[in-house]
Amino acid sequence: MDYNFHEIEKKWQKYWEDNKTFKTPEDLTNPNKCYILDMFPYPSGAGLHVGHPEGYTATDIFSRYKRMKGFNVLHPMGWDAFGLPAEQYAIQTGTHPSITTKNNCDTFRRQIKELGLSYDWDKEINTTDPKYFKWTQWIFIRLYNTWFDDKLQKGRPVSELHIPKELTGSDKTKYIDSKRLAYYANAQVWWCPSCRIVCANEEVLTDGSHEKCGNRVEKKNLKQWMLRIQLYAERLLKGIDSLEWPEGIKDMQRNWIGRSTGAEVDFKIDGLNENLRVFTTRPDTLFGATYMVIAPEHPLTGIITTDDHKNSVNDYIKATSLKSDLDRTDLAKDKTGVFTGRYAVNPVNKKLIPIWVADYVLTGYGTGAIMAVPAHDNRDFEFALKFKLPIVCIQDPDVSDHDQKKRILEGKECWTEDGKYINSSDKLTGIDINGLNKEAGIAQITSWLEAGNLGTAKINYKLRDWLFSRQRYWGEPFPVIHWEDGEITLMNDNELPLELPKLEKYLPGESGESPLSNSDEWLNVTDKNGRKGRRETNTMPQWAGSCWYYLRFIDPKNDEVIFDVAKEKYWMPVDLYIGGAEHAVLHLLYSRFWHKVLSDLGIVSTDEPYRRLFNQGMILAFAYETESGSKVSGDLVEERENKYFHKETGAELRQIVAKMSKSLKNVVNPDDVTSKYGADSLRLYEMFMGPLDVTKPWDDKGVKGVFGFLGRAFRFMSSPENITSGAEDPEILKSLHYTIKKAEGDIETLRFNTAISQMMIFINLANKKGKVTLETANTFTKVLAPFAPHAAEELWSLLGNKNSLAYEPWPLFNEEYLKEDNFDYPVSFNGKTRYNISLPVNMLKEEIIKIVLADERSQKWLGGNTPSNIIVVPCRIVNIVIKN
């Protein structure tokens, strides 16, 4: 029978929808549950990209397989629909973002349904739905009302916070606010004065201009909501160990959190009654500290700078405000800095060392000031050379090259490896670490600092607090009111959701405020005593909705509580989470942070949200460029003998692999693929392209390969003359059982490409043999089902079965059929395979050696030599070693 995928796919999609085949089981007694989650998409106006179905097909295969294995499966889909594009479209056209968003969601839903993905659509959610973001606001209120107990390493309700008795009134409020996980503070943002809008970092080009208008952006301080994620750094770090995540992603999270142990050291400032505190991971190198550097934004900069240096320092600060952090800390860039005219006292030897201002020191990390040890730090060394600052070597370099050693000792070369301390003692202060190694040195100096009240051991994290507000319209409003007397209050739970007002114009306000400030009616409130207040005009970042959506999927229609406790307990944690590697740090870290807070408050039952994570690779596409690098649209390219030519100019083109983009005209629309080859082929191709986690280029021609396979499989299995009764051919039986085993193992480890190639091998064999039994046909159909569900359902019914095969038990494989009597040993000489010999699998090594040495082919390769060694690895290899 012909493989009429159009008809088959329509038929089964309707069947699944009509029968609610993939409705999540209500029964919470089955101990085998599996929560399989995709990173839900931002529904862009461009519609589904072929990158989306990659992850979605992977989770779909896994879900269908788990159902066949008897698991209760939760597999939902929804929309992360707040975001910039809808807002920008609203600014241009006046169309309300909710309309744009609804249209985009409708397109996405239709496209996803056409792929035959087994989502439970009753669980669909949308982050922009007030019924959803009511609970996002509810969580914000929880964050606001939580403080972090350092001793217990746990978030606790503010009602349990011990407040010192002497604090009253605004001091008390200040104290509590300083403990809340959500706080209101000044933060720096990029600001484009000509667009009057806050810019994302990625909108700011390297020359400091705004991508959209080309004008210079500047840094601006705005009052912003921040979340104290830093307090959870240790918990977030420790939690990583328990996760079944790719090691690379775990490393990225660890490095992002950036824990380092060291000390905070106070340096007296000469001539002022002030201390300059630095954080250093190497307090042991204090003797090598020959100058200090503070960030331009450091609060002491103005105080420290002497009058005759004021002008140069002020100019420098101005210049810095135009640079990004990335620019500032770029090691390849020339170091800049200015002297403040002031000196500090090095606590270990009382020497006066100059204090400089330089932008390679950032306020956000450590204390915003460093001690510089140029002899043993590349950055400090470069800076010292440029500004002719002293360089004192304090570690004996372990190098054999005499000249190099001399250069290092004289401070003419930087030594960043370890070495025993030299020049590290002082009679006056009584400290001496000469001859010690690094660990001992750090320990001794730290305890000396602590004893003298000059510093303390300190753990520092790179992780910064999370800037949690945006000056935008299309986001969750904060349930916050700022009152005229300066008080800030949050709305009550029963007043939620706070919805967005309808606006005429979506342009931002004059001073960089969000467009919400234009809506007087919404903005201004009065309490029962006549006190006037103003709502928070910032909105939450897009992360807010995606931080906890996996929890709402469990019970998405519940209007009483955020989710049912019993359901949460049953379904959490997420057993498999698949999405792009671009979310390796931010989304996953923020989400884990919220989860831990919710866990501390007893709202969720697990400590981590995502037990197993997998990152799919990006799908790229071929693009073409001329010799000079200008891009040529794909429809103007002609291929001849593996070379590419411009159809019009005839010039030879280079084939490159690049992200799909409109400008390269290499975007592949999934709709085109499904209409030409069907959804099953699209699914199968995306899985067959290569390993799920690698970046790979789309190739239309590749779809033909899997389409051919599906057609062959379908035609073979659906032709009654190919289906026989009686005993199965042993070769078929062996291949079938190997296919079951391979598919099962490969699905568990998400290596779908090799599972598919094994199914191809089986079908090639079946075609060659021409006949299989009904049982074999049924079994193969079940193995195919998670991958190509429409074709499999149709075959299942053509083979005479009733109902869907979605819940048919996954076939068991029988090892007996896989056993071999003989193994075809490769015989190699000095590691090079020369010939093969088939021997019984259970033959002893001695016997194998005897037979191999007696073989005339061995005699030829030995050439009269006696082997010096013979390696026999059972059922693997024979290697004969000859020494010359």
Next chain:
RNA sequence: GCCCGGAUGGUGGAAUGGUAGACACGCAGGACUUAAAAUCCUGUGACCAUUGCGGUUGUGCGGGUUCAAGUCCCGCUCCGGGUACCA
């Protein structure tokens, strides 16, 4: 810059330290066809040899460990992702 990942035929890729190139695309030849498409069959890393057998070489570059390295270790090159307001 920093963190993470990657590099294997013309192409996508396969390979628990044990026969490199499974499977698929493409290409070449053949069958079917008036012809084309579709389908089916055969061949296909490179080089040398060739009637046939065969041989040499080969996994980005340079070293190392091992009986044996695509795989492990050290040092590079190039490409991709992230870099905190794209999500």
